Amino acid sequence: MSIAAAQKKGFGAFIWDYLTTVDHKKIAHLYLVGGGFFFLLGGLEAMFIRIQLIKPENDFLSAGLYNEMITMHGTTMIFLAAMPLLIGLMNAIMPLQIGARDVAFPFLNSLGFWLFMFGGILLNCSWFLGGAPDAGWTSYTPLSTQSPGHGVDFYVLGLQISGAGTLMGGINFLVTIVTMRAPGMTYMRMPLFTWTTFVTSVLILFAFPALTVGLFLLMFDRMFGSAFFDVALGGNAVIWQHLFWIFGHPEVYILILPAFGVFSDILSTFSKKRLFGYTAMVFATILIAFLGFMVWAHHMFTVGLGPVANAIFAIATMAIAVPTGIKIFNWLATMWGGSITINSAMLWSLAFIPSFTIGGMTGVMLASAVADYQYHDTYFVVAHFHYVIVGGVVFGILAALHYWWPKLFGKILNEAMGKWAFWLFFIGFHLTFFIQHFLGLMGMPRRYWVFLEDQGLDTGNLVSTIGALLMGLGGLIFVINIIYTAFKGENASGDPWDGRTLEWAIPSPPPFYNFKQTPLVRGLDPLWIEKTEGKGEMTGAEPIGDIHMPDGSILPFIMSIGFFIAGFGFIYQTDQKAWLLAVFAGMGIALLCMLIRSLKDYHGYHITKEELEREAD
Amino acid sequence: MPDNTNTNSFQKQKNKDEMKKQLISFALMIGFTIIAFAIVAAEVMDKMFAVPLLLVLAVVQVAFQFYYFMHMKDxxxxxxxxxxxxxxxxxxxxxxxxxxxxxx
The missing domain is CATH 1.20.5 (Single alpha-helices involved in coiled-coils or other helix-helix interfaces)
Known part of the structure; x- marks a missing residue:
């Protein structure tokens, strides 16, 4: 982290720089800081949940507060922690991996971040304004339409705003990958992380509109007296579940696919081997994405869709195990016979394989519609999705942070602390969630704020809570590691891991224009090819020339503030019509920003050839 | 996109053809829209037939939009x-x- 640089420039200039930046690397820093903050918040909520369940009939949290806690834990972790952290990594690394100087729409990139941030802040403001949302992260109707207070309103508006930001991010990545690959970087030469970014962006593009529609319907039901989900007035409460899961199931692939990409890159780098079965990996990714759209109703087996629908969705769900299995075996085969280095990034990747496989196995169990009637809404489900999300996504994010930290901030994370964090978190994770499979099979329902004594649940819950505390400790050490590294970490070279892909061909941290010359790509793992068959560094595909750079802009920040204010207006206008003023003012600010953006020409600026040549390599 | 400043005869002919195609598809789209409105306004056919017909007209218009105006045919x-x-x-x-x- 450039704290020293910040002090040289002055703190105000540093903040202003980040508020107006359109540089994909700085926006990535913002995403990581924002997502990291919400990750700690969601972790804290998880701790409260586990402390409440440490013993039978505990009264650490009240029942209402417990509902708010589980709702916010799920919502925060999915929408405000995991996804932004992944989008941050994509932002930082994907353009470097394809040899681009930025994403296709730098302004939109910044707008996407600020919308996410203000949506997240809006959602969390609910804690201080009469209670957080309490209808679960899935917010099923009619529970959510009848939930008193403004909690669920904050959920609707907060997710609507941050969801718009995510959608922009997805479109931006798609266009970047389609149009901005360096010469020679064909689709089938893209690193797996870029591929998974691409497929994930397609999923975002198709899945988020379903959430947007669902949230709008819920908003109109709660605020403007419509009856989309009100059975008494001819509505249909189950439609919400369909809309939510048409979004929600692809959402879990939005989370896991980038992690798959991370592991593919890390395992191949530290095994000193080309990724085994590259083509199969690419097509498995696409297949998972496609099947991911056709399985949403497996969340609704007990709703009563009928045996035909249940059977179709059960089989479609089980089919996903095939491409996922292909991936698991390809990772194993990548390591087979490789010259393996084991460091923190590699430890997280190695731990991922068995952990995720356990989660995948329980997934196939849950996919069986008949058996699901037993598992539904028990801790078995809780154990399953934490195995895939923590064991897959969180391990993936942590592995990626260790792997790409040098590229992001120019420092190498401390290895000793990295290993401590890993072992504590890894052991804590299995301690927390493995036992929950059995708690679930014994009949412990999810979302209940207490359990009774002497029903065989006491020990299991105690073990689970101890595990959660270990995970917390591991997370804390990781945070300390970040702070320690910022001040005392060793500076990284451009290529500290003897890497294979383009991001390692430039200095760490990269200059703001990324590549002095757009590189010429000669095959898969371009840098490795140059190291083994070439002169050891990338050859330019163009002579050194002027580079055109986009202007920074404060407009995305102001525009997002506008939507933030309008969000409050929408929430409170049900109490007091005067709050409509906030809606008009907020929307006015946002529209004015759009007008300025449309009318004012942003020409950008050029870095001249002379400046580039002056800079040392 | 062909470069419009290029004035050789081949390019000129190409631009002319392109413009012709654009105008024809534009005229067709306006025609389709008028037909769609006319069907509903004149109440000449019942709903069962009118709705699918409107959808077909809409799909054709989207195709024109993509292939001619947004150059997907190129x-x-x-x-x-x-x-x-x-x-x-x-x-x-x-x-x-x-x-x-x-x-x-």
Missing amino acids: RGHEFPAMMIYGGVWAAVLTIAALVAIVWW
């Missing part, structure tokens, strides 16, 4: 075309499945 658009058709396919499947299990 070379170098195979990949976007594949993505659009893939997306349409996934969306149609999803909506068909949703409609089937909810209302059928």
Whole structure:
């Protein structure tokens, strides 16, 4: 982290720089800081949940507060922690991996971040304004339409705003990958992380509109007296579940696919081997994405869709195990016979394989519609999705942070602390969630704020809570590691891991224009090819020339503030019509920003050839 | 996009053809829109027939939009075309499945 640089420039200039930046690397820093903050918040909520369940009939949290806690834990972790952290990594690394100087729409990139941030802040403001949302992260109707207070309103508006930001991010990545690959970087030469970014962006593009529609319907039901989900007035409460899961199931692939990409890159780098079965990996990714759209109703087996629908969705769900299995075996085969280095990034990747496989196995169990009637809404489900999300996504994010930290901030994370964090978190994770499979099979329902004594649940819950505390400790050490590294970490070279892909061909941290010359790509793992068959560094595909750079802009920040204010207006206008003023003012600010953006020409600026040549390599 | 400043005769002819195609498709689209409004306003056919017909007209207009105005007919658009058709396919499947299990 450039704290020293910040002090040289002055703190105000540093903040202003980040508020107006359109540089994909700085926006990535913002995403990581924002997502990291919400990750700690969601972790804290998880701790409260586990402390409440440490013993039978505990009264650490009240029942209402417990509902708010589980709702916010799920919502925060999915929408405000995991996804932004992944989008941050994509932002930082994907353009470097394809040899681009930025994403296709730098302004939109910044707008996407600020919308996410203000949506997240809006959602969390609910804690201080009469209670957080309490209808679960899935917010099923009619529970959510009848939930008193403004909690669920904050959920609707907060997710609507941050969801718009995510959608922009997805479109931006798609266009970047389609149009901005360096010469020679064909689709089938893209690193797996870029591929998974691409497929994930397609999923975002198709899945988020379903959430947007669902949230709008819920908003109109709660605020403007419509009856989309009100059975008494001819509505249909189950439609919400369909809309939510048409979004929600692809959402879990939005989370896991980038992690798959991370592991593919890390395992191949530290095994000193080309990724085994590259083509199969690419097509498995696409297949998972496609099947991911056709399985949403497996969340609704007990709703009563009928045996035909249940059977179709059960089989479609089980089919996903095939491409996922292909991936698991390809990772194993990548390591087979490789010259393996084991460091923190590699430890997280190695731990991922068995952990995720356990989660995948329980997934196939849950996919069986008949058996699901037993598992539904028990801790078995809780154990399953934490195995895939923590064991897959969180391990993936942590592995990626260790792997790409040098590229992001120019420092190498401390290895000793990295290993401590890993072992504590890894052991804590299995301690927390493995036992929950059995708690679930014994009949412990999810979302209940207490359990009774002497029903065989006491020990299991105690073990689970101890595990959660270990995970917390591991997370804390990781945070300390970040702070320690910022001040005392060793500076990284451009290529500290003897890497294979383009991001390692430039200095760490990269200059703001990324590549002095757009590189010429000669095959898969371009840098490795140059190291083994070439002169050891990338050859330019163009002579050194002027580079055109986009202007920074404060407009995305102001525009997002506008939507933030309008969000409050929408929430409170049900109490007091005067709050409509906030809606008009907020929307006015946002529209004015759009007008300025449309009318004012942003020409950008050029870095001249002379400046580039002056800079040392 | 052909470079408009280029004035050799081949390019000129190409631009002329392009403009002709654009104008024809533009005229057809206006025609389709008028037909669509006329069908509804004149109440000449019953709903069962009118609604599918309107949908067909709409699909043709979207195709014109994509292929002529957004240049999908030109070379170098195979990949976007594949993505659009893939997306349409996934969306149609999803909506068909949703409609089937909810209302059928």
